[in-house]
Structures are given as structure tokens and as C-alpha cells.
Amino acid sequence: MSSPKSPRLVDSFTAPKEVLREFEELAEEENYDPFAETASKRQIASRQSDYHARRFNRQAIESADAFKAAEEGTEVEGGYKEAMRLQLLEKEEQRVKRVIEDKEKQAREEGKEKMDLDKTPPREELREAAEELAAATGTKRKRRWDIAEPTDENIPLKAEEKGREWSAEALEGAVPKKRRSRWDATPADITVGETPKRSRWDQTPANQGAETPLMPIIMNAPGFMHEDKHNRYLTDEELDAILPSSGYSIVTPPPGYAPLVRPPKLSATPITEVGGFQIQESSDAAAAAAAAGLAPELPTEIPGVGSLAFFKAEDAQYFAKILKEEDETELSVDEMKERKIMRLLLKIKNGTPPVRKTALRQITDKAREFGAGPLFDKILPLLMERTLEDQERHLLVKVIDRVLYKLDDLVRPYVHKILVVIEPLLIDEDYYARVEGREIISNLSKAAGLAHMISTMRPDIDHADEYVRNTTARAFSVVASALGIPSLLPFLKAVCRSKKSWQARHTGIRIVQQIAIMMGCAVLPHLRNLVECIAHGLQDEQQKVRTMTALALAALAEASAPYGIESFDNVLKPLWVGIRLHRGKSLAAFLKAIGFILPLMDPEYVSYYIKEVTIILIREFQTSDEEMKKIVLKVVQQCAATEGVTPQYIKQDILPDFFKSFWVRRMALDRRNYRQVVETTVELAQKAGVAEIVGRIVNDLKDEAEPYRKMVMETITKVVASLGASDIDERLEVRLVDGIIYAFQEQTTEDQVMLDGFGTVVNALGIRVKPYLTQIVSTILWRLNNKSAKVRQQAADLTTRLAVVIKQCGEDQLLSKLGLVLFEQLGEEYPDTLGSIIAAEGAIANVVGMTQMNPPVKDLLPRMTPILRNRHEKVQEATINLIGRIADRGAEFVPAREWMRICFELLDLLKAHKKGIRRAAVNSFGYIAKSLGPQDVLQVLLTNLRVQERQSRVCSTVAIAIVAETCGPFTCIPAILNEYRTAELNVRTGCLKALTFVFEYVGPQSAYYADSVVTMLEDALTDRDLVHRQTASVIVKHLALGVAGLGCEDSMLHLMNLVWPNCFETSPHVIGAVMDAIEAMRVTLGPGVLLSYVLQGLFHPARKVREVYWRIYNSLYLGAADSLVPFYPDLGELSEGQNVYDRHPLQMFI
């Protein structure tokens, strides 16, 4: 865009000066990393929503391996009960928090009201609030007391339960041992290793020690990275400065207090900390980046790891132990193991592909040796790192996957931890992340077993946090698909009927929904059970449960379509009653379920149900809720699509209200509504007919709002495209064409919709459009001269679409007029427009024919020749198509000299990037050669083999082959063979290449030419140059396949003998070509001949030889196993002892 002052348009422009200056300044700043911004976008956490970020709030617990405990008779800490207890605690805590918040809010609001009267809130009110708060905490204690842990009087009763695995621990939890609640637990009163059981209140972030290998993984561990001056602890000096010096005394810490061990704090210069480490001058990419001042200075070489692809500041914290050199002799075995794991992980996460590959193999092989504990304690925190990037996550997930496979049931204690880390992947926006997550969870459930999975995930089902429940439901659906729905059904039934909490029911039903979404039609065998499982949820007292049930039913119906209506019998009534009872969100869900069940129904019954639902639908037409609108439209669409509903019903009962509420300008403004309305209307049109729908909206083509006109146009386009225009009567036709011309002329934003609409409608009307053609063409002509390039382009595009119809109507006059005007426009300067104009000219030439074409072809073609030099792809493509067409149909109208000129221009097009252009150019050579005779064209192409550019040479060879195909191989092969005698390497390769294509194209005809190329192939196959032998092998392949069964076995056997020694080549392309040639020989010579070659080396003393021969044997065997039978050698004499190698059945005769 030029500024208003500038006198003329410049054809190239650059960025404004101030922007350039800004960049310069930035570049001058030291340590400026221009990629820092994109780096943060690569981080998964930084582009995710708050909802996704809730994963950092989760806490993973140890899941006890109940099976192991039973086997070994040992008690395992932290089992299902513990998990349930923790979970209840958490829920209670959330509830209390909510109560307090509500209270405060209420108090605030009341306070606000009273503010006007009295500034201080009355005393009794404060007291009241305090009391209530106390009461809340009181009840909380009580509840937890009787639910989570057995009360005192229960203890003696449970003596007989001692044998059971959880009871002993419960007892232990109940007796004097201090009950941990949020009030009395402080980080300080826990010493490391006292108990592995922890609530979230006593976690100390960085307490990693070798003595507690099974410490809980703290999911928000990286939080301390965000430590800055705003939330760090105050130092003693600062406290001294703040607090008065008198009246305070510094209390000594209580005995046994161990201060938190802080992790090595990260700073901008980790190098000083890791110590003893230098960046190697030779270290590759990172060093270069560092030299350029781009990358922050971080190590890329770690002792014992080698050079890495990158190293992030955050990594230092996880891998601190291996960053410095240590005396390995002082380390214990466990510490050594830990370091080994860390090194391997670092290699996998940050290494270059080969390094990564070997490390991954090592960690997999040694997984059982390392043990589940040390492995997951290192892997899982890495996955929860906030700055994790996609690639790193992918690699770490891959590690888990491999390790899981090896560890098998050893993984049990870590199931929950793994789930906490992997579950977020299930709701990731990236499809592949979701697939990876599913993969892991499915492997995990296979390793850990159903019972363990259920006991581990059960506590999360009624977790207080919706995020946790959501991800758990998804994880459960993966478990179901891995272990089979039937095995999970009893559990699902129980959960969906849970009396204890609605959250459990909600999650249970959501699991069913997720199963349906994930497994698709695979739910069919279990459909009845699944529906029964959730059916009662429709009458649940909790609105959320009802909504979820309806959504789950919708998912089930969608997954099982078009089968399984009988399974839904039970829910039909509640659903249809439900839509009368509900409002808002749950109504939307019910309608959605109905919408998906309707298409399953028998046509006889469906109309009754539709009538029932229509009343509600029509009422909801007026809704202002966007979500509801979407669902209503979808349901209307589904109703209209069912077989049982009659056109009459739609016309009478649905259409009037539908058009009143949805065909309004407002709907065109929102993209999603717009699409939905169009789709629904098109669906309604399938039943109601074109005339009905088009008749209702055609007047809106002249509406003053352009987006609305577009919506109308799009709908008409789709309706007419699918149903045709025969239904449209004369009056409607007039209005329609009038409206379309108006809409087309009035458009201000040039896009496809109007153009497509115009083209579709006019083509559908066909000959009926004749009376309007004059008007349309004059519009086009007028617009072709418009000053806006876009308008001109559109007019040309429209011509392209209308050309066929104009011809149909017999208006050749108009066509020739258009042709002339377009011809005059060929000087167009905007390439897009020029491309359209040429395409339009081509379309006219197409329908009119070369003889009638006006302007005559002999004028048109010379005008195209210079345009061929245009570098714009669209122009090139349109031009080459037009020229190809003329060469094909009307080459005789143009003098040979002109064609030769075009030939030379065409060579340039062989360099085009777009394949379509190259293909069109190559084909044009064929057409031209056909009309001119091959000699001249061939000469041009053969000369072109001498050019430098590979692509151009390759295309020339293809063109030669096409010429050979169109004019007969006998015209070309002698010339190619002659050209092969040139000393130049490129030319010779080109000739060989051309021959490969020739023989590929001519197929069986090659039988006539096989003998004439044998000598040349002899030469090529014995050449020192690899490429020669490779290309010659390809020729042999095509030749052999072409002549199979045509009696050329003698010369083929000769070629086979020349190809065979090449089977020891190692260069991938060469060996590929040679193997192909040998396979082709199998077809021509028969597998028996080949077998006799192969037998020579199958048991050769040299392994290298055996390997090659066995590979050939294998492809031979796979290609013709059965026909090899008669050719196997008789090896009866090798028989020894019990092993008789005679093939007796083959020795019988009558």
C-alpha cells in the first residue's frame, strides 16, 4: 500500500524504515535471541489454556501393589484406602474453601449494602461469620473422621479383618498416630523418611534423597523456578531492617528441625555452578550459535554424555548430579544407577538422533535392571516441567512406552504417578499427543491389569477437581478399549449408580461417553449394556448428571449409527419427556441425544417422535444461546434427513418458523452459525425441494447486507448443485437470475462464493438461461474493463465457467465477441488476472473448436509465445494448457516455424516448480511432435540433454519418451542410440534415462526393439560409472517386463548375465534398480532359471555373499513360491539319521 501522498504505485516495496531500525537496534543488543519468542511458543505449557494448566495442581500418590503384597505377605504402604482417604481430604478441603469464599462474598455484598448506612460492619455479623466458619471446619473434621478412618469404637471389631491387606494399615492410621489434617501438619514436623505416606500439606518440594526412592512426585515442582524477588524468603538482614530491634528475639529452631534443602538455584549463568566444565571449541551447532551471540551460554557437552543438540537452563536442575565431575568410586551402587539413568535420559531428551537412538535402546534393555522406581522418579518430573517442548515430551513419552513394555507388572506401584503425567495428553490439542497418551495408558493397563487400574483410578473418579475427573474418565475409556468393554462393565454399572456422590455418577457416565467416542462402532456388541448402565442418569437429581447422560447417549447413538435402536428403547421415553421438563443446557443435551437417535429409528415410527420434538425445537428457534442454536440447527438437519419425515410436514410445520428465525441478517455475521444454517437449509431442501427453498430466499439476493447475500448465494449454490434446477419455474427463474446478477455486480469483497454460485446456477439452468445471456455477457464485458484487477479477474473466471452454457445456447456471436475482448486483454499486467484471462480464452477455444475460434488460432498462438516467458505459475499453467490444446487440435493452423519457436520456449517450462506445468509442457512436446513429425522436436530435446540443470534434463528425457510413444518408437530409438555415442556423460545418462521411459511407455511393443538395444545395454551395464549401470538396470527391468512371454528369452538371458554381477552393489539406488531388474527377469525367464542362479550362493562360505543371495531368494520365493516347487534340487542324498530329505511324492509315476 502506498501512502496517499506518493504519486505512483511502486511495484516493489520494503518494510518501513522504523521497523528496520528497530531490528537493527535489537540485533545490537547483547544476548538478544531472536528466537526466544518462538521458543516460548514451542513450549507446551505456554500455549495451553488455564484448564490444561490445572495438571500442575495434581498430586500423584504411590499405588500399592496389592498383588505383590498378597504374594509376599508383606504390607505395602499407601494403598487404595490411603488414596481414598487423601482424596476425601482434598475434597473436603475444597468444600471448606468454597464455603469460606461464599461466606466472604456474601459478607462483602452485605457489607456493601450496609456501607451506605454504617461504615463498620456490625459486630454481631462478624461474630456470626466466625461461628459459621468454625462450624464449617467442625463438620469437616467430623465427616472426615467417620468416613475416611475407622472411629475408635470400630477398632476392636475389626480384629478378624487383620488378614486383609488394608485393614492393618487402617488400624495403624486410626490409633494414636497423629491424624494429619490441614491444621496440624506443617512441613517442619516431618523428617525425611519418617513415612512415605504424605498428604499434600507436608510435601517439601526439593527433598530428593537417595534414601527415599519412592517419594511422591510433586507435580508443581518446577514452581520454585519462578522464584523471583517477589516471593522469595526474606533474608536475615532484611528482617533486621524491617522489624524493630527491641521487643523481638530470634527463636532457635526446635530440635530435629531440618531446613529445606533447596535445589541449586538457577541463575543466568549456570556454568559457574556446574563447575569444571567448559564449552568445547569444536562443539558444533551450539558453539556456532554462541559465537553469533544468539544462544544463551549453556553447556552442550556433559561429562560421560558427550555433545548434545541443546541444553536448556531448566535442564540443569534435573541433571545437576551429572553436570559436575565426580569421583565415581565414592558412589554407592544406587547412586551409580541413578547417574546412569540420568545420563541416558539426558541423551534421549537432548541428544542428536543417533545418540538418542542408542540411549533409548540401552534404557529399554536395562529397564528391569534399573527397576521401576529409579526410572520413573527421574522420567516423570521431567514430563511435568513447565518449559517442556513437544519434541522432548514425545521422546520422554516414548521412553515410558518402551520401559513399560519391559517392566511389565513391576510398574504397578507407579501406575498412578504415570497416569497423572500421561492423562493430560488425552486432552491435548495435538492429535498425536492424544494418540501417544492413549497408547501409553493402554499399555499400562495391559501391564498392570484391570483390578489394579481400577483400584488406582477409583479415587479420582469423584475427585473435587473437574479437570481430574475429566481426564480420569478419558483414561478409563482407554482402559476399556484396551482390556475390553465387558471386563469394565460391572465396575461402570457400580460407578454410574453410586449413591455417595454425584461426581462419581457423572464421571461414570462420562466414561461411557468417552468409550463411545473413542471406539466408534465397536460399542455395538455392548450397546444394550452400556445404555442400561447410564439410562437412569436421565432422571438423576443432579442437573449435570442428566446433561452428561444425554450427551453420552448422543455419543453412543452416533457411534452405533445406523444400528442398535432397540438398545435405546428404555431411554426414549425419558428423553422425550425430558425435553418438556428441561430448560437451558440440559435441554440442549437432550435435544442432541434425540438428534442422534432419530436416524436410527424405523421410518414408520420416526414421524411420531419428530412431531413431538418439533414443538420444542420451534420454541427454541428463538433462543439467544449460541450453543442451543447450534444444537437446534443440527437436530433439525437430522430430522430432515430421516426417511420417515414427509416433505409436506417440513413445508408446513418447520419451514415457516425456521426461515423466520434463522434467515435473518444477524446469522450471517458469525462464521459458525452461518455454516450451520447453510447446511441445515440444504438438508431441508433435500426434502422440501429446490423451488420451495430458493423461492423463500431468492429475494434476499438483493438484500443490502453483503454477508447475508453471500449466505443466500452459498445456500442456493449448494441446493442447485445437488438437486438441479428443473424444479424452478419461469417466474422464479427470472427472480433468481436477476438476483444473481445483482449480487454478483454488487459484491465488494471478491471471493469464490459469488463466482461459484453464478457458475453453478447458470450451468444448472442450461439452455433456459439464453434470454439473459446478452445481459450477462454485457456485464462481463463491462467488468472486463473495470479498473480493479480483481474485478477483471473475476469476470474472466466467470467467462471460463459460462463458456459451455453459452455454446449450448447457440450464442456463438457472444462467444466470439468475448474471445476478441479477452484477446485484446492479453496485455494485462497483473499475473493473476492474466492467468484468468488466458484460462478463459482457453475455455472458449475449447467449446468453439479451433476452426471457428475467433481470434483465429494463427493469430492467437504467436501472441501466446512471449507470454510463455512469464514466470508466474498461474499464467504458465493457463498458457501451457491453451498451447497444448491448440497443438492437439489445431496444429495445422500454425506454421511449423512458430511451433519450433514454442518448442524452445517450452524447454524453459520444464524448470517449473509445479508438477502440473511440467507435465503439461512435456505433453505439449508430444502433440507438437505429432503434427510436425518427430525429427525436429527430437533434435531440440536431445540437444537439451547437454544443459546443466538436472530437472530440465530429466524432463527432456520424459518428453523424448512421450514423443517416442506418440510417433512410434522406431522414430526415436535410432536417434537416441546415436546420441548415446557422444562422449559427454550427461548426454549418455540422459539417453539411458530416455530409454527407460520409452520402454516403460511402449510396453509389449518393446519386443521389436529389444535386440537393437542389447549392444548399447551391454556397454552401459559394463560401464565403470555406477549411475550408468543403475539406469541400464532400470531399462532392463522395463524391457523384461514389456517382453514377458513374447519370445525374447535369449536376449533377456544375455542381459540377465550382465545384470547379475551387480547384485553385490551397496549404493541404495543401484541395488534397488538391480534387484528390480532381477525380479523382472523372474517374470520373463521364469523362476526356475533364477533359482539356478541363486542356488550358487545360498550356502556360500562368505556371509556377505549369503546375505545377498538370500535376499534375492526371498523375493523370488515371495514372488513365485508355488512355481519354485518343481525346480528345487533333489537333495535326497543329504538325508541323515531321522531326517529324510527325499521328496517322495515327486518321485511317483504311473
Next chain:
Amino acid sequence: MSSELRYTANTQLEHLHARYTGTGHADLTKYEWLTHQHRDTLASIVGHPPLISYLAIADGEAIGRVKFEMTERMLQPCGPPPPKDE
């Protein structure tokens, strides 16, 4: 798998080969290879009705029996595997 070809397109071919029964490799023993040959022979006879009726006439047995015996024979056509050296 030859090491220099490990990273080329031909590895895919080798993997593909390894998936099928009857294919071989550089360390295949005589016994294994011949067992495959025998099985192929028997399968080929069972699969070509003219062959099987020819054998039935030569043996003076019913076609069904010959077919059955051929199929049974496929289990260990060359006898039990020879003992391993190490």
C-alpha cells in the same frame, strides 16, 4: 542384516521378507530350508487337484486320504529337527 545396508530402503524389504514363512536368511540351516521346501511341495500338491488325483491313482488311495496324509505330513516333513551343536 548386513550392516552397511541397515539404513537404506532395502531394510524395509528385508523386514517385509522376514514376516513371511518360508523366507530365509544367511544363517538358515540345511534342515530348516529343506523343511520349507518339503512343506511347499506338499502344499503345492494339495493345492493342485490334478496333481493330487495323479498321486491318488499312483498310490491306489482315495483322493481325500492322500490329501489328508499330505496335510499331516506337513507337520515335520523331514523328521524332527537335528540336535543343536552347542
